[in-house]
Amino acid sequence: MNIGSAIDLVDLPLIIPHTSVNINATLTDSNAGNKYFIQESISASDASIKGGIVISGEKDSYNIYYNTDSDFNKERLVIHGTNCLPFTYNNKWDQTLPGLKEPVTNLILLMGPSILYRLDHSSLVWKTVEDRNIRGTVMKGATTEINGRLNITYYYKKDFDDDSGIKHPSRIEFSGYDPSSS
Known part of the structure; x- marks a missing residue:
């Protein structure tokens, strides 16, 4: 990763x-x-x-x-x-x-859904993940990790290329820990 x-x-x-x-x-x-x-x-x-x-x-x-x-x-x-x-x-x-x-929920709520615009213009390195069926639609995905603690995975419609998909996600999943917490 x-x-x-x-x-x-x-x-x-x-x-x-x-x-x-x-x-x-x-x-x-x-x-x-x-x-x-x-x-x-x-x-x-x-x-x-x-x-x-x-x-x-x-x-x-x-x-x-x-x-x-x-x-x-x-x-x-x-x-x-x-x-x-x-x-x-x-x-x-x-x-x-x-x-x-939950510290991650707190972080995401305080940042708001505009967090996607912070991720979109950042220097994060994204890695492709396996396609996933979400509510009957096959989605492509990309994932990144922040400070070895917080995983962020974007899922986007299959007809988008990777760059457009990350800019227009259908779903974003966060898992792990708030990178600033212990």
Whole structure:
């Protein structure tokens, strides 16, 4: 397996394809058995990218706001119920979302589905995996590893070439550990 050169997912640059992007995604945490419905809205200008992530889970919901301006790049403002919680990333997130125990789920929810734009423009090395039947459609796949701890596998429609497939995945699977945790 080839190992990516990134220190952490948060350090990968967020480069969006347009001045505004809306992403709808579903995250299923197979370990905890929870499902999260996620909507992320992103707006870009010359100076920074601003975004909001709305997460509805079976037990909790969160609103997360961020700004990639260099002074705020590793900060998130989380609204949970009536609480406003600041989160900061210094080698790891200083908190976990209320009600979460899984560090990888916490990482992915705080990063939002725009994580695919961080992976797309990074210097990660991808290795082809065996085709897989997902909901009746045969998908091609590619996988990478970050810091020897977190495996990321993209699945995309067979009619895409590898480069286009990684830019337009149908499914992304994360397994392993948050690279910043012990």
